[in-house]
Amino acid sequence: MKRIIILIGWILLASGVSAQSWSLDDCMKYAVWHATDVKRETINARQRKQDYHHAVAAFLPTVACGVQGQYAWGRNIDPETNTYNNVTTFNNYYQLYAELNVFDGFATINAFKQARLSRDYSATAMQKTQDNIAIDVMQKYVDAAYAEASIRIASEKLNESKRMLAKTKRQYELGEKGRPDVVQMESQVAEDEYNLTHQENVAKQSLLALKSAMNYPVHDEMKLDISYNDNEKEQESSRLTIGDKPNTESIYINFQNLSPDLKSAEYEVERAWYDYKIAKGRLLPSLSLSGGITTNYYKNLSLKGQYDGFASQFRNNRGEYLALTLSIPIYNSDRWHSMKKARNNWQLAQVNLEETRRKLHDQIAQAIMDAEGYAKELQQMQKKVASDSLAYHMSSRKFEEGMLSTFDLHTSAQTLLESRIKELQMQMLLVIKQRLVGYYQGERLIK
Structure with missing residues (x-):
């Protein structure tokens, strides 16, 4: 009944509008x-x-973060002996940084x-x-x-x-x-x-x-x-x-x-x-200020040695940086x-x-x-x-x-x-x- 009443009301309203x-x-x-x-x-x-x-x-400032995982295999240079070797490694990088436009x-x-x-x-x-x-x-x-x-x-x-x-x-x-x-x-x-x-x-x-x-x-x-x-x-x-x-x-x-x-x-x-x-x-010239925090996790998959755990490396490998960049x-x-x-x-x-x-x-x-x-x-x-x-x-x-x-x-x-x-x-x-x-x-x- 309510729907019928509403429908009749709309019809009357429409007819009134059209007749005006x-x-x-x-x-x-x-x-x-x-x-x-x-x-x-x-x-x-x-x-x-x-x-x-x-x-x-x-x-x-703009704030961003990044995570990177990298597998590497084949010939590479050992940074300690500076000689070629054949190893498979896993690197995991983490970064949080911000940049502010100064001028x-x-x-x-x-x-x-x-x-x-x-x-x-x-x-x-x-x-x-x-x-x-x-x-x-x-x-x-x-x-x-x-x-x-x-x-x-x-x-x-x-x-x-x-x-x-x-x-x-x-x-x-x-x-x-x-x-x-x-x-x-x-x-x-x-x-x-x-x-x-x-x-x-x-x-x-x-x-x-x-x-x-x-x-x-x-x-x-x-x-x-x-x-x-x-x-x-x-x-x-x-x-x-x-x-x-x-x-x-x-x-x-x-x-x-x-x-x-x-x-x-x-x-x-x-x-x-x-x-x-x-x-x-x-x-x-433009001047910008940036800073960030980085850390990483590393593991040599070719050598079965003892490596620090993820939490330990994540904490110990952490580094901070602050940079002021002038662009002319x-x-x-x-x-x-x-x-x-x-x-x-x-x-x-x-x-x-x-x-x-x-x-x-x-x-x-x-x-x-x-x-x-x-x-x-x-x-x-x-x-x-x-x-x-x-x-x-x-x-x-x-x-x-x-x-x-x-x-x-x-x-x-x-x-x-x-x-x-x-x-x-x-x-x-x-x-x-x-x-x-x-x-x-x-x-x-x-x-």
């Missing part, structure tokens, strides 16, 4: 949680943390600083990935919403054409219209049916692109929330914000400390700088090549940083300019739609009264359709640009 309308924020949140890029960046962050622990461990041109210290920098960069890298996904999904969502809203406009246009066709046929039967008028209206209906079919295909493709960007199951149903009331509220808030005339320079200055792209470019400069310092350090690199082409390559990469990262700053400034200026322009265009298009709608209404009345040709009615209808499509396009573009302006002003893309 997906808003822009819902799509962006889903994409951030399910995108493969976010999962990949999570693994990269874990790897950076592991690299940091490895860099810390590099300050500790290596500060390569270990710089590697530790670089690993710490990479670990701290993980949060910025994750934010950059999430922002890029959110912006991509926002663009795909607006395209899909625009295509779906265009279906509604095309459907309304088709219904109006069918209504006019039915009325024209009735007038033809009454002798008030000619056959060419009926044929022209039938052509208009066919054209509107084609536009509706084409728009439905575009909407399917746009929705598929949105699902792909979200990593959403392709075959699952998704219904977009394109409430026009919400869009109107968005437009009103957009006009208020745009009316404040945001200053590009002040937004750019404030956003420099928040921009994940800029932080990423700065991180690349610092990381390349540490690579350069590490490569230079490998050209300097005189010439190593690989190290010199690595140093010059690291220096070039550091200089290249600086150039990329300057380019990122310039692009960021241009993107902010472009977003503000586009938002202001689209807001003004939308206001003008709303007036034009109202005028074209009135003009089409008057043209249809004149056509019904026989005072206007079918061609002129078709022209008026197409003008109204193009105006409504253009108005919808301005609405969608304004939503994107206003979101971007808010993002540059410090607002989160995902609310």
Whole structure:
């Protein structure tokens, strides 16, 4: 019974999820949680943390032990008489040793600083990935919403054409219209049916692109929330914000400390700088300290003599050593090549940083300019739609009264359709640009 209840609950939950309308924020949140890029960046962050622990461990000495067993037979030299003999011997060696890096041109210290920098960069890298996904999904969502809203406009246009066709046929039967008028209206209906079919295909493709960007199951149903009331509220808030005339320079200055792209470019400069310092350090002398304990067990299998036991030899043959090794690199082409390559990469990262700053400034200026322009265009298009709608209404009345040709009615209808499509396009573009302006002003893309 418990399993049945749980199963029913899951079915109800699944049906509720599939029936919900997906808003822009819902799509962006889903994409951030399910995108493969976010999962990949999570693994990269874990790897950076592991690299940091490895860099810390590099300050500790390395400790190792070794055991060796050796059988030897055949001719060899007797160390006591310095003569050849034929014997079989068994040697057993034991060693425990440690080595500590005393100085290596500060390569270990710089590697530790670089690993710490990479670990701290993980949060910025994750934010950059999430922002890029959110912006991509926002663009795909607006395209899909625009295509779906265009279906509604095309459907309304088709219904109006069918209504006019039915009325024209009735007038033809009454002798008030000619056959060419009926044929022209039938052509208009066919054209509107084609536009509706084409728009439905575009909407399917746009929705598929949105699902792909979200990593959403392709075959699952998704219904977009394109409430026009919400869009109107968005437009009103957009006009208020745009009316404040945001200053590009002040937004750019404030956003420099928040921009994940800029932080990423700065991180690349610092990381390349540490690579350069590490490569230079490998050209300097290195000093290492090592020490260990050794012992061995020996037995001549060819002579049946008395030998000390294993425990006795293991204790008596024990020896300790301590060594200080200085290595001075005189010439190593690989190290010199690595140093010059690291220096070039550091200089290249600086150039990329300057380019990122310039692009960021241009993107902010472009977003503000586009938002202001689209807001003004939308206001003008709303007036034009109202005028074209009135003009089409008057043209249809004149056509019904026989005072206007079918061609002129078709022209008026197409003008109204193009105006409504253009108005919808301005609405969608304004939503994107206003979101971007808010993002540059410090607002989160995902609310």
